[in-house]
Amino acid sequence: MLQTYVDAWLASVRDTIALLEELDDAAWSTPTDLPGWTVADVAAHLAHLEAVTAGHVVDEAPTTASAGGIASVYTEAGVESRRGLTREQVLDELRRSVDVRAERLGGALPDDPTARAEHTPAGVGWTWDTMLRNRTVDVWCHEQDVRRAVDRPGNLDSAGAHVTTHTFAAAMPFVLGKKVGATAGTSVLWDLTGPIALQVGATVGDDGRARPGVPDSPTATLTLTSDAFAVLAAGRRRPGAVEVAVSGDTDLAHRVLEQMAVTF
Structure with a gap:
């Protein structure tokens, strides 16, 4: 790498x-x-x-x-x-x-x-x-x-975009389990529609830790472009400033969106 x-x-x-x-x-x-x-x-x-x-x-x-x-x-x-x-x-x-x-x-x-x-x-x-x-x-x-x-x-589909998107994707279990504090069994799917099409998932275990993996029946699904995903994960804009389609548990989805910003 x-x-x-x-x-x-x-x-x-x-x-x-x-x-x-x-x-x-x-x-x-x-x-x-x-x-x-x-x-x-x-x-x-x-x-x-x-x-x-x-x-x-x-x-x-x-x-x-x-x-x-x-x-x-x-x-x-x-x-x-x-x-x-x-x-x-x-x-x-x-x-x-x-x-x-x-x-x-x-x-x-x-x-x-x-x-x-x-x-x-x-x-x-x-x-x-x-x-x-x-x-x-x-x-x-x-x-x-x-x-x-x-x-x-x-450059939304450049090599840098791919590294960044996958780096942020790897942090989403931390967002769900630690920052949001979701309960055991809760799962979220981030469905990135492109330019970098990618499904990012996380599920909270009995120990309160969320682990990566695309859930079969997510508690909430966030559908957005990879560009919007990076903007939110980088903390550049508030959730209401980017277009995100939400399905499932909308309260959970909005809590996740509010906590998506991560730092490295």
Whole structure:
């Protein structure tokens, strides 16, 4: 999977750079779905994390992040420190960092995907598998943030889209069992209609833990596009802002929709 992640990350980040290069000043100032962040801020965030993972810069701010995630103060500091830079300066940092990482990762990937990765954002204790997967998800989600903001849809069936969709799909049992706290025997089917057609299911066991698997007779079914699924799972928009068809236990379905946002 490491090569899959690298290929998907590189394709997505190259496409994002190409898109950013085409935008004018007005487009760079366009608000995105991320509160308080414009397209320029998304570009700055990508430049920050790619520079860190390339080993070009040290972290701009202390962080309380653990092995499980990155504190928001860290990502905000990376954006804030670049607010005085020009568009070309941000893009140049992003390009150079991506080139360095692409060359390094193209040379030889780690033999052990469970080994601790180097140059992780905020120094979190991610393995190589987690690190490369998370960078793919982050880059593709931010590519889509920019595309939605400037009304330039695309790459909804790309390699990055597939990695991201399957990554979010793997988190849905956690959503149902832990975040929603559904009772034993409760099951949910997320029926993704495309561009990435996929059925994602989870059922709560007697121990209160939900496990993956498409149920024969789900308690509730959510039918939506894979794009809408990613928007909700990434926490970009509230459930009412995307189109979802619900059947079965509607109360359960709406509780699930309210809790679908997950972080990596």
